[in-house]
Amino acid sequence: MEFAADAFLPGPRAFLPGAPGGPLAGLxxxxxxxxxxxxxxxxxxxxxxxxxxxxxxxxxxxxxxxxxxxxxxxxxxxxxxxxxxxxxxxxxxxxxxxxxxxxxxxxxxxxxxxxxxxxxxxxxxxxxxxxxxxxxxxxxxxxxxxxxxxxxxxxxxxxxxxxxxxxxxxxxxxxxxxxxxxxxxxGETLPQATASRVLAAEDAFALADAAVAEALAPAVSRLGALFGGATTISLAEPGELEIWGTQRNIVQRAEAWATFKDWIDAVNPRFGYSVARNLAVASMITAEQIELACVVRRRAVERARVLLEDGAILCMPTTPFTAPPVGLPLAELDRLAGRIGVLTSFAGLAGLPQLSLPLGMVAGKPVGLSIIGWRGSDARLAAIAQALQ
Amino acid sequence: MEFAADAFLPGPRAFLPGAPGGPLAGLxxxxxxxxxxxxxxxxxxxxxxxxxxxxxxxxxxxxxxxxxxxxxxxxxxxxxxxxxxxxxxxxxxxxxxxxxxxxxxxxxxxxxxxxxxxxxxxxxxxxxxxxxxxxxxxxxxxxxxxxxxxxxxxxxxxxxxxxxxxxxxxxxxxxxxxxxxxxxxxGETLPQATASRVLAAEDAFALADAAVAEALAPAVSRLGALFGGATTISLAEPGELEIWGTQRNIVQRAEAWATFKDWIDAVNPRFGYSVARNLAVASMITAEQIELACVVRRRAVERARVLLEDGAILCMPTTPFTAPPVGLPLAELDRLAGRIGVLTSFAGLAGLPQLSLPLGMVAGKPVGLSIIGWRGSDARLAAIAQALQ
Structure with missing residues (x-):
């Protein structure tokens, strides 16, 4: 039941002029x-x-x-x-x-x-x-x-x-x-583009389609060249990124259920099936499951600290594939969402900034290279993006 | 999100005249x-x-x-x-x-x-x-x-x-x-209104609001009076009707999931939350759960045979309460649906005909008395309804 739509909501457009003469005037x-x-x-x-x-x-x-x-x-x-x-x-x-x-x-x-x-x-x-x-x-x-x-x-x-x-x-x-x-x-001027090291997460690249990893390799090299070369590392132990994905889901969905449950109880709202199903599954998550997932979260936070606190920049594919076609069955959409979640979980679990850069193309479709820094390095990531472009 | 509506679907009414001169002419x-x-x-x-x-x-x-x-x-x-x-x-x-x-x-x-x-x-x-x-x-x-x-x-x-x-x-x-x-x-002429015995299911009446059981008592007496008196029996062992309710839910929902799953996978349709949630729960029912529920179902079928095969009529409240108000929260709607399911499960599990008769009123609102017979006694139930009115 996907139907094409405008990017904007239908109906009268919310249009408001910006203040005159500001730094974003004209945008x-x-x-x-x-x-x-x-x-x-x-x-x-x-x-x-x-x-x-x-x-x-x-x-x-x-x-x-x-x-x-x-x-x-x-x-x-x-x-x-x-x-x-x-x-x-x-x-x-x-x-x-x-x-x-x-x-x-x-x-x-x-x-x-x-x-x-x-x-x-x-x-x-x-x-x-x-x-x-x-x-x-x-x-x-x-x-x-x-x-x-x-x-x-x-x-x-x-x-x-x-x-x-x-x-x-x-x-x-x-x-x-x-x-x-x-x-x-x-609220800050962009700093110099710096990185103590550039780390390429080989376990994350291995989870992407081979064509995606290949398409992003030149950008990784260029990023490395800016800061003395890229080092290949493993973000986690074999099989662990998938576990970060499932356990991030546990914590995030449990929090989402806590956010929405009173509204759902009062309104019994309409949803697309997959959204309602995920909420229903979230409603069944136990305190024991959340405690376990939080231990896994601590492990991801600790890996982030070890790898990034000194000013390093980690890179990985943002998504393991390019845009899937419209009209896939739900089971396939679920499988794709699961693969995406494995790569997005690290920054979410550890509260890190992650900037996706449009530096890859596979068969005419874009795919992003992500750069991830320690907490608070947001402006530095934006500066690195400018240095790379 | 309940909003009042007509009983009919909106839009052009599907109107078709019946064949002239039939037995339902004018209806x-x-x-x-x-x-x-x-x-x-x-x-x-x-x-x-x-x-x-x-x-x-x-x-x-x-x-x-x-x-x-x-x-x-x-x-x-x-x-x-x-x-x-x-x-x-x-x-x-x-x-x-x-x-x-x-x-x-x-x-x-x-x-x-x-x-x-x-x-x-x-x-x-x-x-x-x-x-x-x-x-x-x-x-x-x-x-x-x-x-x-x-x-x-x-x-x-x-x-x-x-x-x-x-x-x-x-x-x-x-x-x-x-x-x-x-x-x-x-496709048959209504037979004589007959019943070998009239059985009142005391465990089912006990699960209804006291006012409902009280409001239906005169109708039970009138039904009994037609056929030599009503006998009070227990449909099942203490606590068992509730189990019939949960296990009927298992079998019915698993069958519903089998019916709808391919469509849901292809379409990812919109639903009210409670409907999607129940389908999502149904999708998780295991073969072992279904086997267990089917054993419970056999027990209900056997009780039906013992009680009804000789031509007896069983009576019980159709619902344990009168119509609930519009606008209740979902948790309360779920509780009410669960109570209803305990009373409706016997006929569903055993494939029996059950006719609800509008013979009770509580505080100005109707509640039905159900008469249940052995399989195939449908026309006889309709005849008994006429004899009672």
Whole structure:
């Protein structure tokens, strides 16, 4: 039941001019429909969410920040339902097109934001990323897209999902524009592009399609060349990244269930089957399962500290494949989402910033190379992106 | 997200005149939107079911039969999504009103059919009953409603759910009209109203609200008086009816999952949360669980044989309470559905006919007394209903 749609929500466009003369003057941006825009309903990608929440009276912090910096709001974009979905389909609003891979899924949950930027409908777009919702559409649509360090960008006025994973990120088509928005949203001037070491996670590359790993190899070399060469390392023990994927799912879904359960109990809302199913599975997660998953999380945090705290940059494929075609059966979509989750879990578990760079192409479709740094290195990642472009 | 709706589907009404001069001439009927009416889409209460199934070219057997007998088709009625739901809400088409209990749920899944008959919009209506979908709305809307013996009425042209439970039933406001339809749909003249014994299931009455049991007591006495007195018995051992409820759920849901899984995989359809959740739970039922439940089912069949094969009639409350108000939270709806399922499971597990009679009132709201006979006693139940009225 995927049907093609615009990247923007149907109906009257939420248009607001930015403040005159700011650092982003002349740029336009879109906001995922999880961000409050005063006077416009925050729909969350679901008709029953829209119908049961009041019209916000204030802008979300990030929307306000971009408007104050002079960017014009072009509209609100389609999102997967209440941010749950990694491939970008939405049975209520339709699946935004992937301008970089026609006939293919855009990735999600910030599907419309990536679609709008990739189509050139705006220069920047706000998204959220809990389990990969900025990184994945950035990779599949050929964009720069950052999942910031946990807590780095204010979530005020944004629908939450899983508090220990939720972040506000953004997309741009080029590193320069991306960096201009980074200075505004991070509130700091971009530093020098530095890295104590460049690490290539061979176990992560091994989980990607061979053509993807091959397509990203030149970018890894260029990245290494900037900082004295890339070192191949294993992010974890054999088979462990898959476990990080399943255990990240446990913690994130349990948090999502805690976020949404009262609303679900009160409203019994409509959902696409896969979203409802995942929530139903989440509702059955036990305290013992969560405790176990948290131990695995500590292991990922410790690996991050060992590898990255000294200023190293880790690189890996953002997604293990390029954009899948529209219209696949659910079992196949689930399999693909599972493979994606294995690669997105490290930064989510450890609260790290991860920036996807559009530096690979396979058979005419883009795929992203991710650079990951220690917590707080967000602006440095943006600077490295500019140095690489 | 319950919103009030008409009993009929929105849009152009499926109207067809019956054949002239038949035994049902002058009567009108409605068909639940699980029944094929040639030239009209069978929507199954779900927009994605409707969109992914072709317009039928032939009438369902029961629709054809009633038309041939002279009844006029007044339209198609709202159903719970793909027949899954016992309380009667539908987030896509709205919740049909309960004319007998304003502001309350009509019961389901044959919600619109019961609503239409109770409102006097037609004389008869077709429904389906797998887990109680005719019996429950009959009880809550104050109607005569039969779940026939398994296999007694053809299911040709009807959306299936759980093959070892699915039946085609119907509603009427009075026993006379109910019996006229029974002769047509069962294809036999109503026999004498006879019963070798009348058994009142005290364990089933004990599971109903005290006011319900009290309200039905005079009807039990009248039923007993017709056939030499009512004998109080226990249908099962203490606590066993609840187990029949849970194990009937296992078998029925596993069958429903087998029915719908390929469609769900292909379409990833939208559902109300509770429907999707129940399907997701069904998808996790193991073969071992089903084998265990089938042993419990054999026990229920054996109890039915011992109690009913000699021509006895068993009576019990159809539902343990009157119609619940619209707008309850999901946890409460689940609790109520669970209590209903304990009482509806016996006939479903054993393939028995069960006729709900509108013979009780509690605080102005109706509640049904059920009479249950051995397999094939359908017409006799209709005759007993006439003798009682």
């Amino acid at each position: 336009s941006f879109a906001a995922k429909d999880l961000f409050d825009v005063a006077g416009h309903r925050t729909g969350g990608g679901n008709p029953d969410w829209a119908a049961t929440h009041p019209v916000p009276q204030a802008h979300a912090w990030a929307v306000e920040r971009l408007l104050a910096a002079g960017a014009n709001l072009a509209g609100k974009t389609i999102t997967c339902e209440i941010s749950l979905g990694i491939l970008g389909f939405n049975p209520f609003h339709g699946t935004p097109p992937n301008p970089a891979a026609p006939g293919c899924l855009p990735g999600g949950s910030s599907s419309g934001s990536a679609s709008a930027v990739a189509a050139g409908l705006c220069d920047l777009a706000l998204g959220t990323d809990s389990g990969g919702s900025v990184r994945v559409p950035a990779s599949l649509c050929g964009l720069y897209g950052l999942r910031p360090s946990l807590g780095r960008v204010s979530l005020e006025g944004v629908c939450r999902q899983a508090p220990s994973f939720d972040t506000v990120g953004w997309f741009a088509r080029d590193a320069k524009t991306f960096g201009r928005a980074a200075e505004v949203l991070l | 009108s009927f409605a068909a639940k939107d699980l029944f094929d009416v040639a030239g009209h889409r069978t929507g199954g209460g779900n927009p994605d079911w409707a969109a992914t199934h072709p317009v039928p070219q032939a009438h369902a057997w029961a629709v054809e039969r009633l038309l041939a007998a002279g009844a006029n088709l007044a339209g198609k009625t709202i159903t719970c999504e793909i027949s899954l739901g016992i309380l009667g809400f539908n987030p896509f088409h709205g919740t049909p009103p309960n004319p007998a209990a304003p502001g309350c749920l009509p019961g389901g899944s044959s919600s619109g059919s019961a609503s239409a008959v109770a409102a006097g919009l037609c004389d008869l209506a077709l429904g389906t009953d797998s887990g109680g979908s005719v019996r429950v709305p009959a009880s809550l809307c104050g109607l005569y409603g039969l779940r026939p013996s398994l296999g007694r009425v053809s299911l040709e042209g009807v959306c299936r759910q759980a093959p070892s439970f699915d039946t085609v039933g119907w509603f009427a406001r009075d026993a006379k009209t109910f019996g006229r339809a029974a002769e047509v749909l069962l």
